[in-house]
Amino acid sequence: MKKVCLIGQFPPPVHGLSKALDTIIKSGYMNNKYELEHINIKDNKKFVGHLTQLNRSDADIYYFTISHSKFGNLRDMIILWALLKKKKRVIIHYHGGRYKELYQSLNILQKQINRKLIDQTDIVIVLGNSLKGLFSDVIDAGKIRICENYIEDEALLDNFEFEIKINRLYQGDMEVLYLSNFIKSKGYQDVLQAANRLKNANVRFHFAGKFFEEQDKEEFMDYVKQHGLENNVLYHGVVMGEDKKKLFERCNIFVLPTYYPNEGQPISIIEAMGNGLSIITTNHAGIPDIVSSRNGYIIDKQAPDQIASAIQELMNNREYLVQHANENRLTTLMKFKEIDYIKRLESIMDEVS
Structure with missing residues (x-):
């Protein structure tokens, strides 16, 4: 050996x-x-x-x-x-x-x-x-x-859970997830601004991850309060295990508009793919190898309007959610x-x- x-x-x-x-x-x-x-x-x-x-x-x-x-x-x-x-x-x-x-x-x-x-x-x-x-x-x-x-085995919905999720995609509010560290170049501020643009739509934004600077967290919370987003934006803190899996199960769209200099190929995107979320992300680092128009949207960096537009398009064409969900699930089970x-x-x- x-x-x-x-x-x-x-x-x-x-x-x-x-x-x-x-x-x-x-x-x-x-x-x-x-x-x-x-x-x-x-x-x-x-x-x-x-x-x-x-x-x-x-x-x-x-x-x-x-x-x-x-x-x-x-x-x-x-x-x-x-x-x-x-x-x-x-x-x-x-x-x-x-x-x-x-x-x-x-x-x-x-x-x-x-x-x-x-x-x-x-x-x-x-x-x-x-x-x-x-x-x-x-x-x-x-x-x-x-x-x-x-994707870790424990983070992946089983087939029964996935089928239930697919059936839910045709109805109900849109649930959007940002799950990553709260580093500005990861694009969380762009997602927050997109939430503000869509605050009168039936969209709920979930943010999860770690703030490394208390000032960044205070600025995030202040923005939510100042723009009246308390009913639209939820911050979950750091999530792991079952809590993370439940977020993936609940949400329809995953957004990571990253331009982080050290980015490689975000595991969080693969986790979202495996759990049937549509992906909205950037043409950055190794991301184009796993995301295209077949399973999501590639947007420009620092472009909250494009994030909002992509979410709006998915709201108006829910069959795209189902197409992306099935494509991402199949790809993940085959390769990731x-x-x-x-x-x-x-x-x-x-x-x-």
């Missing part, structure tokens, strides 16, 4: 990358095939200890998730250098969408280090076809592989289940075994 060492930022906190790593380490399928160990590098104060763990590891394959930032890149290159010294197989998995931009911002020396070290890795994984060019400055295209994100993600990784690891 081959030994695989997973290196990255494990939960808590829970975000797309940490959740993906946690899924691998807890996967019965992966544990039956490989002997898994992991090194959690989220605390940079323990960096020397992390290097000590790496030096003691005798794994056959090293699976390394790298950072989006300049400082993180410095740390990652030191770790990568230590891994390559072992003369073992090394796989990099990049969960973002801005490595090329990061690379261009580096000084000459750091660029040289990135080229020299990343070129020696066996495989670099990106989240979608549109992101394959991110590493064109540092590695041959033949070493790039794609592994799309996934948890086991599909695990088997994509297995296939990549088999290449280097």
Whole structure:
């Protein structure tokens, strides 16, 4: 049995990358095939200890998730250098969408280090076809592989629940969901402005996620109050498990008008797809690989009027909701289940075994 060492930022906190790593380490399928160990590098104060763990590891394959930032890149290159010294197989998995931009911002020396070290890795994984060019400055295209994100099994409605939802799409109020961290470039303010434009329509907006700045939360709540949106906008805080699943079950439309610089391929969009929501989002990062006019709307960034127009069109043509729901459900069950993600990784690891 081959030994695989997973290196990255494990939960808590829970975000797309940490959740993906946690899924691998807890996967019965992966544990039956490989002997898994992991090194959690989220605390940079323990960096020397992390290097000590790496030096003691005798794994056959090293699976390394790298950072989006300049400082993180410095740390990652030191770790990568230590891994390559072992003369073992090394796989990099990049969960973002801005490595090329990061690379261009580096000084000459750091660029040289990135080229020299990343070129020696066996495989670099990106989240979608549109992101394959991110590493064109540092590695041959033949070493790039794609592994799309996934929906956790516990977040997916069962078939009976989905059928009930489909039957509800033809009637009742429209329920719109924004579920993501409350970072301004994720576009939550644009969704809030769209809610204001539609406040006289039968539309209810649900917001869920974490505010990192208290001032941002105060501004959000003040906007709701000042524009009389108390009956139109609900803030649910951070939702997980059954609470999150119930929101997906309740809502018809998912809106994530993101222009977040570190965006890769939002797991929240795949979760919404799997639970039969129409998608309204932007042509950003790896999103066009999973959203098109077949299953939702691609809008411009920072365009609340376009969000409102798309929602209005769905209200006036509810058959579109049903079409999108069935398309998204089918696609997710075919490609984006948890086991599909695990088997994509297995296939990549088999290449280097």
